[in-house]
Amino acid sequence: MSTDTTQNEARTGLAQGAVLAEMLERPVVVEARRINKTFRIPLSKVDSLKERITRPTAKTSYRELRALNEISFDIHQGEFFGIVGRNGSGKSSLLKILASIYRPDQGTVRVAGRLAPFIEMGVGFNPELTARDNVVFNGVLMGKSLRSARRGLDEILEFSELTEFADLKLKNYSSGMMVRLAFSVMAQADGDVMLIDEVLAVGDASFAQKCMDVFQEKRAAGKTIILVTHDMSTVQAFCHRAMLIHDGEMKYLGNPEEAALGYYRLNFDPASFTNSLPNSESGLVVARQLNARLIEAKVLDSAGNSLASIEQGQPINLRVKLEAARRLESPKVTINVRQLDGPVIFGFERDLQATVDDGDHITLAGQIDHRLLAGQYVVECWVRSDRNDKVMGLQVMKLAHFDVRGATGAEGLVSVDSDIEAVIRRRSVDE
Amino acid sequence: MSSAAEPTGLPDLGPLKPIPGPSPLGGGLKRAAELLYLIGLTDFKKVYFNTTLGYAWSLARPLMLFGVLLVVFTQVFRIGSEVAHYPVLLLFNIVLFGFFQEATTMAVGSIVSHESVVRKTQFPRLVIPLSTVFTSLLNLGLNLIVAFIFILAFGVSPTWTWLLFPFTLVLLIVITCAVAMIVSALYPRFRDLAIIWAVFSTILFYATPILYPINVVPDTLQQILLLNPLSSLFEEMRRYVIDPSAPSAVEVAGGWLALLPAIAIYIGTCIFAVWIFRREAPTIAEQL
Numbered sequence: 001m002s003t004d005t006t007q008n009e010a011r012t013g014l015a016q017g018a019v020l021a022e023m024l025e026r027p028v029v030v031e032a033r034r035i036n037k038t039f040r041i042p043l044s045k046v047d048s049l050k051e052r053i054t055r056p057t058a059k060t061s062y063r064e065l066r067a068l069n070e071i072s073f074d075i076h077q078g079e080f081f082g083i084v085g086r087n088g089s090g091k092s093s094l095l096k097i098l099a100s101i102y103r104p105d106q107g108t109v110r111v112a113g114r115l116a117p118f119i120e121m122g123v124g125f126n127p128e129l130t131a132r133d134n135v136v137f138n139g140v141l142m143g144k145s146l147r148s149a150r151r152g153l154d155e156i157l158e159f160s161e162l163t164e165f166a167d168l169k170l171k172n173y174s175s176g177m178m179v180r181l182a183f184s185v186m187a188q189a190d191g192d193v194m195l196i197d198e199v200l201a202v203g204d205a206s207f208a209q210k211c212m213d214v215f216q217e218k219r220a221a222g223k224t225i226i227l228v229t230h231d232m233s234t235v236q237a238f239c240h241r242a243m244l245i246h247d248g249e250m251k252y253l254g255n256p257e258e259a260a261l262g263y264y265r266l267n268f269d270p271a272s273f274t275n276s277l278p279n280s281e282s283g284l285v286v287a288r289q290l291n292a293r294l295i296e297a298k299v300l301d302s303a304g305n306s307l308a309s310i311e312q313g314q315p316i317n318l319r320v321k322l323e324a325a326r327r328l329e330s331p332k333v334t335i336n337v338r339q340l341d342g343p344v345i346f347g348f349e350r351d352l353q354a355t356v357d358d359g360d361h362i363t364l365a366g367q368i369d370h371r372l373l374a375g376q377y378v379v380e381c382w383v384r385s386d387r388n389d390k391v392m393g394l395q396v397m398k399l400a401h402f403d404v405r406g407a408t409g410a411e412g413l414v415s416v417d418s419d420i421e422a423v424i425r426r427r428s429v430d431e
Numbered sequence: 432m433s434s435a436a437e438p439t440g441l442p443d444l445g446p447l448k449p450i451p452g453p454s455p456l457g458g459g460l461k462r463a464a465e466l467l468y469l470i471g472l473t474d475f476k477k478v479y480f481n482t483t484l485g486y487a488w489s490l491a492r493p494l495m496l497f498g499v500l501l502v503v504f505t506q507v508f509r510i511g512s513e514v515a516h517y518p519v520l521l522l523f524n525i526v527l528f529g530f531f532q533e534a535t536t537m538a539v540g541s542i543v544s545h546e547s548v549v550r551k552t553q554f555p556r557l558v559i560p561l562s563t564v565f566t567s568l569l570n571l572g573l574n575l576i577v578a579f580i581f582i583l584a585f586g587v588s589p590t591w592t593w594l595l596f597p598f599t600l601v602l603l604i605v606i607t608c609a610v611a612m613i614v615s616a617l618y619p620r621f622r623d624l625a626i627i628w629a630v631f632s633t634i635l636f637y638a639t640p641i642l643y644p645i646n647v648v649p650d651t652l653q654q655i656l657l658l659n660p661l662s663s664l665f666e667e668m669r670r671y672v673i674d675p676s677a678p679s680a681v682e683v684a685g686g687w688l689a690l691l692p693a694i695a696i697y698i699g700t701c702i703f704a705v706w707i708f709r710r711e712a713p714t715i716a717e718q719l
Contacts, residue, residue, distance in 0.1 A: 031447055039717065077441050096716070100553035103452050103713040113444030119551040128477045137469050141552045143458075146465040192444050222441050 116191025122182030312406030471565030
């Protein structure tokens with residue numbers, strides 16, 4: 001529910017501008033000035049004394065990797081601040097510097113209030129200890145005092161609905177219970193500034209959604225949140241401002257939409273979309289995103305048998321059920337049939353022209369008459385939803401493989417009807 | 432919340448302060464102490480509450496070593512019979528040296544084995560080696576109770592000098608912490624240290640008056656043994672607790688001056704420990 005409000009708020013640019021202006025009036029709670037960090041990566045890792053003793057003169061040669069270059073920014077109280085960039089851009093190094101894990105070569109970071117970093121779920125969880133002990137330890141690790149960690153214990157256990165297993169050792173927990181516990185620790189954390197790494201939001205989408213709900217609550221409670229991610233939809237939905245880092249340089253700081261666009265420009269990899277988009281509007285940036293989850297995909301022959309191999313000329317029955325993984329504004333679903341490792345042979349698009357809410361189902365069912373010749377084929381499904389007039393969120397998923405059996409000597413991929421006749425006119429007739 | 436000046440109701444977070452950064456004690460002493468307590472206790476529980484015989488094992492180890500050495504040194508070599516209260520002296524020494532050896536050996540790989548907290552949270556680095564000392568200290572406490580029961584049972588009568596024992600014990604704990612800091616800080620860079628330290632601590636076991644009192648050793652060797660700061664410590668502890676008539680470390684050395692090298696080594700080790708740990712701590716997460 002709260003998610004909707006934010007998205008609507010983000011959509012009305014004027015309201016957002018006002019919110020942002022007010023935000024920038026607030027006191028600065030995180031101040032980073034001219035942060036530099038260079039990693040020295042040994043070209044051959046000298047790890048043992050023996051090597052040092054046997055070749056004492058051998059200088060280890062290093063490759064210098066400039067991870068961060070003159071990064072400065074201010075984050076204001078209550079702000080939801082995104083740090084985006086692709087892998088290896090330096091965003092994780094920046095996060096670790098903010099979290100006091102790495103030391104910058106130069107530059108300073110100053111913070112007002114207590115900073116609680118969440119770089120991984122359940123850091124320091126010890127399988128040999130009970131849930132109770134683990135929660136307390138984790139709380140202290142995340143910056144609480146021992147007293148307040150103990151005081152918050154019951155609340156965390158209650159939130160995780162694991163109170164009755166509080167004295168069970170963690171090694172006897174199922175992985176699901178473990179995640180629930182780790183998540184509850186995070187959800188109940190009370191840092192003034194929360195530093196969150198994207199790894200928290202991986203896993204299944206419903207879990208990611210739960211994480212987002214918690215972020216949303218924290219945001220509403222006036223906490224300052226710094227989120228490091230490469231999921232642009234999160235940035236666009238939640239962040240007041242975002243910073244784009246590329247090769248250790250700050251490329252952009254400001255409007256999250258712009259930061260996301262910049263990110264897509266850096267990331268757009270034409271090779272991953274070998275075949276042109278259904279209707280490739282110019283200037284539209286394509287972003288891969290999770291739009292829907294596949295619940296079932298059945299590709300059957302006309303007799304209702306699951307389709308692995310069919311006779312040439314037999315129609316295909318398609319039954320696909322999808323569940324929306326986010327709110328989709330008039331999504332389009334495209335079914336494509338392509339040659340295995342080859343081009344798309346045909347496809348058709350269904351425009352839903354309605355808003356699909358998170359969790360709604362979309363089913364596609366019907367018969368495809370086709371004229372594929374003998375060969376191996378793949379059915380795939382593209383779910384696209386335009387985020388705005390600049391960005392298209394696209395998801396491609398594979399549905400099935402099948403073979404077509406046939407023995408016609410025709411070349412190519414499809415048979416066609418034609419009335420081309422072959423006529424022989426002999427020279428002797430002319431004469 | 433009630434503040435009218437702040438319509439948003441945001442709490443006042445106070446002034447901007449520099450972040451602690453990765454350091455030996457970043458985040459404040461209180462936090463470090465709490466983490467030390469939690470980790471030390473956790474490791475202690477892990478060892479002794481997860482095995483069927485639990486604490487019995489911790490006691491069994493020094494007791495078995497004690498049993499073997501007692502037979503060897505009273506029945507085979509017979510030095511033991513010339514020393515007052517030899518069996519309990521042996522047990523007492525083994526328990527104390529066991530603490531030093533256990534703490535430092537566990538400290539070697541400690542930072543690497545706590546990798547996740549070092550790399551993923553703001554964690555005061557010093558807590559890690561100190562927690563191994565703390566765990567061993569809990570163990571030592573339990574073992575000393577048993578040792579003192581034996582001491583009394585073997586007819587050693589308590590004297591006022593027992594009150595001096597805690598002071599020497601503190602000196603032992605300090606040097607143990609210093610060595611733990613050194614080995615833990617260097618191990619991420621030099622992985623050979625685990626093996627080197629295993630050998631070195633065994634040498635130290637024989638180079639410290641544990642199996643023998645220092646006054647039975649030939650003079651030249653005695654001078655060498657006295658370079659080892661642990662030698663004086665163990666001699667003093669013996670004198671305070673078991674045999675008040677035993678010569679003090681100063682008497683054995685023949686004056687304070689002769690003890691100066693050992694004192695210098697002791698202090699030097701502590702200073703080096705602080706220096707190396709402060710140097711390594713900020714970059715340790717990057718070395719893992």
